[in-house]
Amino acid sequence: MKIRAILRMMKSYRLQIAGIMALSLLVSAFSAITPFISQSMIDKGLVSVHIPHVIYCVVLLVLFFLLKQIIEYVQKKIEIDISNDVAKNLQMKSISHGMKIKSLYYKDQGIYKIISDAFFDINALLSIAQSQFLTIFILIFEIVGIGVGLYLLDWRLALCVTALIPIKYVLNCFLSKRAERISREVRDKNQAYHRWLEDVVQGMLDVKLWGLHDKKLKEYGELVTGINESSKRQILLQAKNNSVGASVEQVVLTGLYVVGAYLILGQRLTLGGLMAFLSFASYLTLPVTIFLQLRYVLQQIKPNLESLGSFFQMEEEGGGQLPPGNTVERIEFSHVGLELDGKNILQDVNFTLRRGEKTAIIGENGSGKSTLINLLLRLYEPTTGQILLDRVPISQYKIEDYRKLFGVVTQDIHLFHASLRDNICLDGAPLGEEARIPFCTDFINGRQEGYETQAGSGGAKLSGGERQKIALLRALHRDAKIFVLDEPTSNYDKESDEDFNHYIRQDTHDFLLVVTHRRDILDCMDQMIELQNGRIVGIIKKEGTKWQKTSFSKPFAQS
Structure with missing residues (x-):
């Protein structure tokens, strides 16, 4: 199973996804307008001590914020419905296929291991389907909206922020390759655990009769230790990815104060414009960060996609279409x-x-x-x-x-x-x-x-x-x-x-x-x-x- 297969599954949800996109356009519009309202509040309200204008801008900001929250709530509800439906359909498809595959596969691997491996891979896929996969549609529109607003505020500062994207992308590519390798280890060790568990469950009587308790307990400990070590490396690599990305982002955003100061001295930017830009610059980098994080996760689950693909390629029984006769001679x-x-x-x-x-x-x-x-x-x-x-x-x-x-x-x-x-x-x-x-x-x-x-x-x-x-x-x-x-x-x-x-x-x-x-x-x-x-x-x-x-x-x- 490949990424294209996941996208094909989403085709049946075209209307729901279209609804998410339409709502995202509204969010994008709000995101593009908001920096200008903030700039106006500072330059024409706070600096000039014009309280009515400040109140007017505050009301607009609160109204836009509340509308954005309502839209995001509706989007989340649609997203959860799609995610749960995809999860159910994928699990139903897997259990149906598992019951139909040829018996020789059971003889070779054992039905418990086959199904357990498939569900382990499905859970890995659902980890993105339930959290980030559909979110990307929303983020794309937010990036566009905020990006347009920031470029209109000051294109020079916006270029500095945009420069973050290729830097973070290169770091993401480097760490994604390691993530795939560690994920493959985690998958292989979980498959070995499923094989061991099926063997012990089926042979529990022999474990008791032959005094194998300590031996099997030791084997279990070794398997779990191996899984935990690989999972630990996986989590730490994720933390490293987040930390490095956040550090680079912080350096660039902090440096914007210096660039902004020069622009103010040259009277090419107002204080309100700088404050508005700095307030919303992180909103531009956040969707980019999540977008790259999604790429990281997709690379991480690549071994699970391959394994699940192998599962679905197992040949099913049947093939004939003739009905038997009423009597057999x-x-x-x-x-x-x-x-x-x-x-x-x-x-x-x-x-x-x-x-x-x-x-x-x-x-x-x-x-x-x-x-x-x-x-x-x-x-x-x-x-x-x-x-x-x-x-x-x-x-x-x-x-x-x-x-x-x-x-x-x-x-x-x-x-x-x-x-x-x-x-x-x-x-x-x-x-x-x-x-x-x-x-x-x-x-x-x-x-x-x-x-x-x-x-x-x-x-x-x-x-x-x-x-x-x-x-x-x-x-x-x-x-x-x-x-x-x-x-x-x-x-x-x-x-x-x-x-x-x-x-x-x-x-x-x-x-x-x-x-x-x-x-x-x-x-x-x-x-x-x-x-x-x-x-x-x-x-x-x-x-x-x-x-x-x-x-x-x-x-x-x-x-």
């Missing part, structure tokens, strides 16, 4: 392969699933079973080959509609910090037939709050088996055509396991696909697909109560 894997980080995870996978079949996918750990499911769910994309749904590549289907075909129980079950009802009915629809499955619902009905029981963070208030039962109810609630279960009973007790197997025998989904290490569930299946080192080593179909061929690894050998 077959799912086909044709020469499917997947390579991740230079390693072949799946190679030349070929098989067909037909409507009405119940299929088990078996194999040792790391053989590619869950990866195969992720490909079917379009969480990954094949490196080679293609997956077909009724002879159409699944990539051609609109991804949201395609995923509605599936009811899924994953290995890593996530429950939201909400009631059991809300965790089952993610679509907001009322409970249906799934609430009549005793082995899944008995433990819910046995609780005092029933379906309103809170699951806790990540389902922490439930046991592993209970979480799997909620996940099964959730999958059934969708009433999908394709039922995909990845190790759905790994935490079940024996009785629940038997009840599950009985339920699966009676299952009527168009397709049932189960990844499992448990042998007893195989009797409920119509066919088995065995994976070994990313390749299919056996596809065995059941004939009656017998398997047609025995070519499976030892844990699943049939007698």
